[in-house]
Amino acid sequence: MAHSGDLLRGHTETIILRILMDGDSYGYEIAKRILDMGEGVIDVKDATIYTAFRRMEDEGLLATYWGDGVGGARRRYYSITERGRAQYESNLVEWTKVDRILNNLIRGEQK
Amino acid sequence: MAHSGDLLRGHTETIILRILMDGDSYGYEIAKRILDMGEGVIDVKDATIYTAFRRMEDEGLLATYWGDGVGGARRRYYSITERGRAQYESNLVEWTKVDRILNNLIRGEQK
């Protein structure tokens, strides 16, 4: 059986980019937000977030800086770059198409 | 960048099950049908279909038999089992939830 992460696969970056469009954030908070909105169906693991950050930094989609963890551990903040914004817009267009087609395929509607 | 197959990942089985609910079929035809409905956005590779068949047979979702390829190569037909139908219904319910949540996450709508 496909593991639950396959549902998220390919969308993690888009989701992170979308969250960062609301303002800078850090891994733990982003993970909690996805978990919260995931309603038990989508549950992202923190390792997924952190490996995605590395990839996205390498691709120039994110910029990063250290913040001071108030009342806890240190935080590494991320902000979305211009390139990241462009990537998000592109992914959103793609998703809109994919979503419609996937619905056709899964529900068996006519072409 | 996520390769295009990640968009399909986790849904291939559901799509195959859905197609087989219209009647028995074989790999090449199923691949063409997905390609056709995929509108250039979803393009499944035949190896993906055939490896999915093996998995699904092992899981008891499909039954198979050889047909005679009229005017071409031999065909291996697949039919959906009771278990396959149940799996499809279950996957459909799952997808309905995932689709809504994924849209919330990707479009950044309120919870």
Added chain:
DNA sequence: ATTTGGTATCTAAACAGATTATATACTAAT
């Protein structure tokens, strides 16, 4: 006659994003 193109199935090896497991470290409350 043989080459080309369409039909059709199959598998080993590589790829890549997600998961598992584990380590580290700081703070606040018990």
Added chain:
DNA sequence: ATTAGTATATAATCTGTTTAGATACCAAAT
């Protein structure tokens, strides 16, 4: 002193998809 919550990180593993290649049959064109 211990536990729980906050926070980041990475190596190794998992698994569905892709790449690349093999096999084979038929019909039409050269």
